Amino acid sequence: MTDFVKYVIEGIPLGCVFALVAIGLVLTYKTSGVFNLAFGAQAYVAAVLFYELRVRNGWATLPAFVVVVLIASPLMGLLLELLIFRHLRTAPPIAKLVSSLGLLVAVPQFVAILLGTEPTFGVKGIWWNDDALYHFGDYVLDGKEMAVVVSTVAAVVLLGVLFRYAPIGLRMRAVVESPRMTELAGVDADRVSAFSWMLSSLFAGLAGVLLAPLYASLVPQNFTTLLVAAIAAAAFARLTSIPLALLGGILLGVAQALLAGYLPPASLLAQNLRPSLPFAVLFLLLLFWPGLRTAAVSRDPLSGVDPPPMAPVAQIRGRFLTLATRIFGLAVGGIVLILAMTTFSERWVTIFTTAVIFSVILLSITVITGMAGEISLAQATFAGVGAFATAQLVSVFGLAVLPTMFVGALVAALVGAIVAVPLLRLGGIFLSLGTLAIALVFETVIVPLGWVSGGAHPVRVPRPVGFVDDRSFLLLCVVILVIVSFFVILVRKGTTGQFLAALRGSETAAQSIGVNPTRIRILAFAVSAGIAGLGGGLLATQKHIATAQDFSYFYGLFLVVLVVTLSTRTVEGAVNAAFGFALIPPLILEPLGLNQAWQFVLFGLGAITYARHPEGVLEFQKRKSLAAIERRLPARLRAAPIEAVDPAPAPAPATATGGSD
């Protein structure tokens, strides 16, 4: 029994950090409809800033705390609101999620560029003496842990007072429902929204500063993991209740400490299960917690007033321009391939092979996001499934590598289909969060197992016979990319693609003509996971080895950001994204002496534009410039105009269901 109490007390400090983040998430979701994945990045920035002031510049604790938590953090929240999220108010929740995902990728890397990447040891907390021990009967908490508990209590009490006694609390709730409606009632929605962002960012800053000393050094991954763990607590609160978020966070911390205490420390279960607990909990909550899926989605009744701009119509090109762009693309591709096969150095051949392989992996996002309209954050995981399946089948059964890669793709497709069944009961952002939970459960529980990744001894994969040297392997990769590209194009043109496009346009309307949405989406998940798995198998074969870090969940996030910035709709969008990913560092960053991290910053910031241009910001520019070229062409080369278009165009087709009765 005393053990039990001891573990409970041990779990409370970490639980409090979870709670602070969960409260911040609930606060932004409730007041701006943004599920703010960038929260982890904000906490990280606060922690780094505090470290800079307190340790590197030797400030006293109090001024450092005031500057970081009470001034800098709310300011950052204000900036995010002013520059980004204010303009996305009427965008659907999934678009806002992608924007915050872009920030999650970009911001920590930007900090690394600004402050350098020297190791940050000796992180200090905000308590008078971090290592002082406080005895409660038989139980002990140190200064860092006391700081967490006391600050959490204080923050929650203040928040409660604010919501209960200040009119801003009610206004904040009204703004979520409908910013425009609230404005009609004489409330400045912009100000209310800005205030709530500042408030929630303050929570992020506090959580960051409190969490930092619990780890040995400052690593952005810790904060991202913290964020995902806290999502479980926020889900427990149904994304609406602040007291429940507090309770959920603490319960989660305690449960983790109990698991750590009671499971035998050497067992595989303890090593794998304990860190994955929050993700498993998140997954189960998403599936079974009543009211989470239905209640949390609020739709602005006036969102149609200024809907996001429509994408320029894709079929604007005439036959001539289409032919010209295709010939140009093929010529460039062909010349580069010939050069790669003949004159490129080893290094450049490797870079191009990587680009081609990533093109294959990114095409899986073209299917799931561009065609099915779902944001999956588990694509790197599916790639991993393909890679590990290929590697194990080859090494255990001695199968030939090339056909086995396709078997690996089938295994990944099967996993994708199985995973899709429960996920598809969720919709929108909850589906995305579910894929994130799955990616993390895979990474922490399944991948470390010996029969998956080989554990401490990663599995080696030989090159296929006949494609052993780098140049011929590049050729093989190009052939596979061409096959996969045609595969994707055919699926998009075909019945599957048309049904998916209909579902993307209007789910109820697609059902009303007899399309079974679950069946077709499971198919999309399977196809996408299969393509990712094939790419994963190629990647492992290129590197001769299948390792866990090539398929980490963070890669899964970055892959989405990469494609979303370029274009989710087209094959060349995925290929461009992959070549950008592979070529920007050696071609642009290195010659300019710039940090590699710039790449993450650029693509991360690019993804923020998803809400305005879901077809991809570069795709948007491309369509615009092609339309401009088209206008300058002589008339006989232009696309035939549509014979009679209505003089009065319709408003954007509503995606919302329902009616007023």
Add this chain to the structure above:
Amino acid sequence: MALLDAVGVSKRFSGITALDAVTLDVAEGEAVGLIGPNGAGKTTFFNCLLGQLRVDAGSVTFDGRDLTRAPVYRRARAGIGRTFQRMELFAEMTVRDHLLVAERSRLGTGRFWKDVLNRSAPSAEELARTQSTLELLGLATLADAPIEALSLGRGRLVEVGRALMTDPKLLLLDEPSSGLDASETAALADSLRAVQAERGTAILLVEHDVEFVRTYVQRVFVLDFGTLIVSGTTGDVLASDEVRRAYLGETV
């Protein structure tokens, strides 16, 4: 036996009874109206028929089959087509694509392997059927226009066309005249008459516009506060005291 038989359909939302044992039937080829003041439960009833909402009690039988618990897409396949009050069109598709995708869904011949082997292009027969529906609705000149370029009235016709491609025995129209001006409404009514004359489709119309109902349907059901207060031939019902009371209040 009637084509559609909804018997004793009830629906509650956390204590509020939105529908209380509503019974309604539509015969083959018939045009029936469902009217009632705001908040009467028309859309709720509609959604119960279509499977968008699950009924708490009662049954929905269509064409001899019990569809009470069937999902939305199964009811569509059984022969219930619909249009929407707020337009639900497929972005970035042309008018013809809207009809073709519905045609493919009706045939159920789409297979993933056919897509992959490039054998999914619309057949001559599919194109011909699509063309005849486009002509029936007067949309032939707009066939290749992107859906974003259409007016509200034309958009609603596309919805009708899309529904017709699934060869429905019954077409449910949810306030088809909402948002249309008088001439657009008249054009829509003409198109619907043409559809009925040519294909013999039964129509159930939920409508605010009493004029539209008067000129168009043969029988009317009237809902008020979730209960069916009166039903019968259009002329009788619209002249009845119950309807006057429901629309205009007790004192009249």
